[in-house]
Amino acid sequence: MRRLLVAVLALSWSMGSFGATILDRIVAVVNEEVVLKSELDQMVHTVQEQLVVKGTSLPPDYMLEQQVLERLVMQQLQLQLAARTGIRVGDETLNQALRRIAEDNGLTLSQFRDVLEQDGYDFPSFRENIRRELIISQLHKREVNDRVTVSEAEIDxxxxxxxxxxxxxxxxxxxxxxxxxxxxxxxxxxxxxxxxxxxxxxxxxxxxxxxxxxxxxxxxxxxxxxxxxxxxxxxxxxxxxxxxxxxxxxxxxxxxxxxxxxxxxxxxxxxxxxxQQVVTQTHARHILVRTDELTSNRDAQLRLGQLRQRAFQGDDFSELAQAHSDDKASALKGGDLGWISPGQMIPRFEEVMMSLDPGEISEPFRTQFGWHVVQVLDRRQQNMTExxxxxxxxxxxxxxxxxxxxxxxxxxxxxxxxxxxxxxx
Missing domain, CATH: 3.10.50.40 (Chitinase A; domain 3)
Structure with missing residues (x-):
């Protein structure tokens, strides 16, 4: 658990001390703000722990101090710019991020907090460190990431x-x-x-x-x-x-x-x-019935069951889709969805579709879009490398x-x- 904890703390090592702040001497002035020796010492200690866990030999203390201090200065500059330009991270966003960190380590948020505190780390400080990391991430997105574009000519x-x-x-x-x-x-x-x-x-x-x-x-x-x-x-x-x-x-x-x-x-x-990237593609078509104030889930399920039975009795699936499907885009093509690669459809639809053999029609099933029946027409192995x-x-x-x-x-x-x-x- 100690190795896991040090790895997690790497997310926020450079954003402030985990324990109580000791008011001592200033080691750097960054515009109108300062970096304290206590902050630097805490961060150097955390970095040393990370390097030991990785099995990396440590440089002399004064060199490590200089590197950590420069990182603290750069992060202080970014936080100052974010504050001036109105970037904020609310408690709801912060709590979601903390839950993801805990889940990534196989813990509930409460368990994760206990692990931190058992090892002597202050959870409220850790929480604010993560908030600052999210603020810097948003700053990078606005100032750099969102301004970068890639043209088709560049790809060619x-x-x-x-x-x-x-x-x-x-x-x-x-x-x-x-x-x-x-x-x-x-x-x-x-x-x-x-x-x-x-x-x-x-x-x-x-x-x-x-x-x-x-x-x-x-x-x-x-x-x-x-x-x-x-x-x-x-x-x-x-x-x-x-x-x-x-x-x-x-x-x-x-x-x-x-x-x-x-x-x-x-x-x-x-x-x-x-x-090479070779995937299994499925050629499928479907009929969708949406629910609303006039069409209940039971009504939609029964209606699709009747349409499925008509298809078994010889009615053309394509004509049934054209006449009855609420998915207007595919209905114009007889419900045809074309060749579908893994991950293109929502999970429930893909799960049902992949359980069918070519020619088979599913039972009615529900997704977030309504009720469906799907027919698999064919399958193929397709080289999608290009x-x-x-x-x-x-x-x-x-x-x-x-x-x-x-x-x-x-x-x-x-x-x-x-x-x-x-x-x-």
Missing amino acids: NFLTTQRKQGNQDVQYQLAHILVAVPEAASPEQLQAARTRGGQLLHQLREGTDFEKAAIAYSDGQQALEGGSLGWRKMGQLPTLFVDVVPKLQVGEISELIRSPSGFHIVKLLDRRGEE EFNRNRARMEIRQRKIEEELENWLRQLRDEAYVEYRLDS
């Missing part, structure tokens, strides 16, 4: 490039280190960052642990996760990595990669492939653009803020 170009490279089914497990430069950096700042990146690259190639180095030195958003970017398909790679990563061998570390954000180092941890690839490409391009825009947006937010560090005071 993406798929064409993948086919030329012959690696559309390959996934890459990556780790990443960023040596950041400020916006409109001077030549001296650029050279200092390049030198720092070169020295770090040399240390890594001499055997320094990449995960530990990322925790200690990286300016990237994933620094405290050891620089892990997880598994990425080609379309999920940042644009500047696209020509580099496929050429790396597993375990190999890239050269310095320059971008507007700074200098990047990427390590390829692993590589894997994917199978459609799947287009949908996947759209999501991957969108995710890549969101990550790139978020990084730029965060850097601009940081550059425009007043931040004064007092860690050594």
Whole structure:
């Protein structure tokens, strides 16, 4: 349970202390607000616990403090912007999120609260931490996610490039280190960052642990996760990595990669492939009878039972659907729903449809839309790889653009803020 708890607390580690706040010295001024040493100490402790659970060796305390403090500063900036622009998360939304967290860990909300308190964590503080996480998520959605679009031309170009490279089914497990430069950096700042990146690259190639180095030195958003970017398909790679990563061998570390954000180092941890997407499709047609003030559930069920019997006696199902179905769109086609892939229909309809053999007509059954009878006409195995690839490409391009825009947006937010560090005071 301890391992589970630490993993859950990772959701909100950086949003404030879990216990009582001790009023002590200020370690950072962020615009008009401050970060306290007690907050920093609590968060460093939580991060250390996470790293121990993962089996990651810890960097020196002062390096971890600097990383955690920078994360606290960035989150403080985002919360300030959210407050200024009216983003709020109400208690109902917050309670739903807490219930999902508890359920994901196989607990009721009451049990989850007991686990937290038994381990010495203050539940009201945890609750407010989650509220802040939701606020930041809404801020990202408004400022970045909702502004990102993907055109059909981008998808076409993406798929064409993948086919030329012959690696559309390959996934890459990556780790990443960023040596950041400020916006409109001077030549001296650029050279200092390049030198720092070169020295770090040399240390890594001499055997320094990449995960530990990322925790200690990286300016990237994933620094405290050891620089892990997880598994990425080609379309999920940042644009500047696209020509580099496929050429790396597993375990190999890239050269310095320059971008507007700074200098990047990427390590390829692993590589894997994917199978074609073949699904079972069902060709079906149905008759729908909706209920209302004049048609009760019993009336609808009896009416459909009579229509089903007429079909068994030789009446054409298509003509019955045209004359009697309340689903006007399919009624014009004799109730024909075309070829249906898994997940296209609501669960109850799909459950009944998949229980039938070709040619079979169901008993009347109820869904949220009314009462149905459905007939299965045929089944087939269909290769949906192309459609799947287009949908996947759209999501991957969108995710890549969101990550790139978020990084730029965060850097601009940081550059425009007043931040004064007092860690050594």
